[in-house]
Amino acid sequence: MSQPHLMNFDLYLRRLGFHSTPAATLETLRELQLRHVCEFAFESLSTLLRLPVPIDLPSVERKILHEGRGGYCYELNQSFMALLQHLGYEVRGITGRVVMGGPEDAHTARSHRLTLVQLGGQRYTVDVGFGGMVPTAPLLLDTEEEQVTPHEPYRITRRGDSYTLRAKVAEEWRAMYVFDLQVQGDVDYDMGNWYVSTHPDSPFLGQLKVARIGLGLRHTLNNGSYALHRMGQLSERREIADADELMHLLKNTFALRLPPHPELRQVLEQLLQS
Numbered sequence: 001m002s003q004p005h006l007m008n009f010d011l012y013l014r015r016l017g018f019h020s021t022p023a024a025t026l027e028t029l030r031e032l033q034l035r036h037v038c039e040f041a042f043e044s045l046s047t048l049l050r051l052p053v054p055i056d057l058p059s060v061e062r063k064i065l066h067e068g069r070g071g072y073c074y075e076l077n078q079s080f081m082a083l084l085q086h087l088g089y090e091v092r093g094i095t096g097r098v099v100m101g102g103p104e105d106a107h108t109a110r111s112h113r114l115t116l117v118q119l120g121g122q123r124y125t126v127d128v129g130f131g132g133m134v135p136t137a138p139l140l141l142d143t144e145e146e147q148v149t150p151h152e153p154y155r156i157t158r159r160g161d162s163y164t165l166r167a168k169v170a171e172e173w174r175a176m177y178v179f180d181l182q183v184q185g186d187v188d189y190d191m192g193n194w195y196v197s198t199h200p201d202s203p204f205l206g207q208l209k210v211a212r213i214g215l216g217l218r219h220t221l222n223n224g225s226y227a228l229h230r231m232g233q234l235s236e237r238r239e240i241a242d243a244d245e246l247m248h249l250l251k252n253t254f255a256l257r258l259p260p261h262p263e264l265r266q267v268l269e270q271l272l273q274s
Contacts, residue, residue: 007061007079009086015039015065024088026119026138029126034136034150036080036128041070041254042211046197047204048271049261053197055189057082068257070212072204073113073129074193080128081115090118094125095192096165096179100133104164104175111192111202112177113184116141125156125165125179132211132220132229133167133176151218151231208271212254219253224272226253243268 013021016035022028046053054060055074063069064079077093084091094116097108114127117138124138137149139156141163146153153168165176196202203209210221218229224240226249240246243265250256258264 007057007082007086008065009083011065012061012079012083021087024084024119028087029084029089029117029119029124029138032080032083033126033128033138036076037134037136037213038215040064040076040128041256042072042076042129042131042134042209043070043250043254043256044072044204044207044209045069045250045256045259047072047202048206048208049259049264049267050206051259051261053193055193067259068255069259070210070254070256071129072131072196073127074189074196076129077113077115077127078189080126084115084117084126091126092116093184093189094179094181095184095188096177098177099164100174100176104178109192109195109199109201110188111196112179113189113192114179116181130176131209132218132227133169134211134213135165135167136213139165150215151213206271208268210250210254210256221249221254223274240272243272246272 016032016039055078060075060079064071081091081093093113095110096112097110098112099106099108114125117124117126123141125141126138127135135149135154136151139147139154141156144155144157146155155166157164157166161180162178164178166173167176196204208223212219216231220227226238226240228236246268247258250258
């Protein structure tokens with residue numbers, strides 16, 4: 001695999017709090033993943049506005065490093081994988097099916113991208129693009145034991161060639177997504193991204209989904225429903241009343257620079273009324 005050369009990796013690392021190039025160790029990987037999910041929001045403003053979502057590296061760099069935006073898995077996990085490759089990690093992209101909130105044997109669209117990392121003779125999954133339940137640490141692939149992260153515990157179970165990521169929420173193991181290790185090409189990501197950003201059945205089309213992680217907490221927004229989840233405490237929830245309040249929340253709580261779209265306020269108002 002050729003080295004990606006299209007991103008400003010020095011700027012990327014500075015955004016993550018690194019002012020020199022770190023060594024490609026497991027400790028660095030843990031730190032990078034946690035800092036990434038705290039720095040870059042998961043957000044679907046583009047699909048809310050029914051705008052194209054280009055996933056080539058120059059477009060993703062422009063969006064997240066220069067325009068003050070976040071993105072979803074095809075953007076965030078792609079850019080993060082390019083950064084890891086630049087630092088010398090052995091990586092490749094893999095994909096899966098989101099089953100969170102539904103039956104885990106459902107054959108949903110293969111619409112989630114994550115990263116497989118081989119390091120020190122071990123295999124890890126790394127994911128910085130799974131919204132409000134994104135893992136905040138690398139997860140060992142070849143064990144079914146519970147794995148501690150800075151947030152919830154996770155575990156990966158295996159059946160044949162298929163793996164299921166589970167998170168422990170309210171003392172219950174809940175399936176997040178099912179994935180395998182099938183080699184993916186750029187066309188596979190293009191197909192998945194096309195589905196997520198344009199298909200009428202996509203949960204993102206015309207919808208607003210935003211998440212940002214903090215130390216010991218998670219902020220989530222599903223259209224007009226905002227929640228603050230603190231580890232080990234009851235979640236705080238409220239409904240957003242109007243577009244001004246929603247825009248303030250996006251800018252201040254989720255640290256997003258709103259896109260200069262002439263219909264943004266109108267679209268947000270319609271979203272809150274639906």
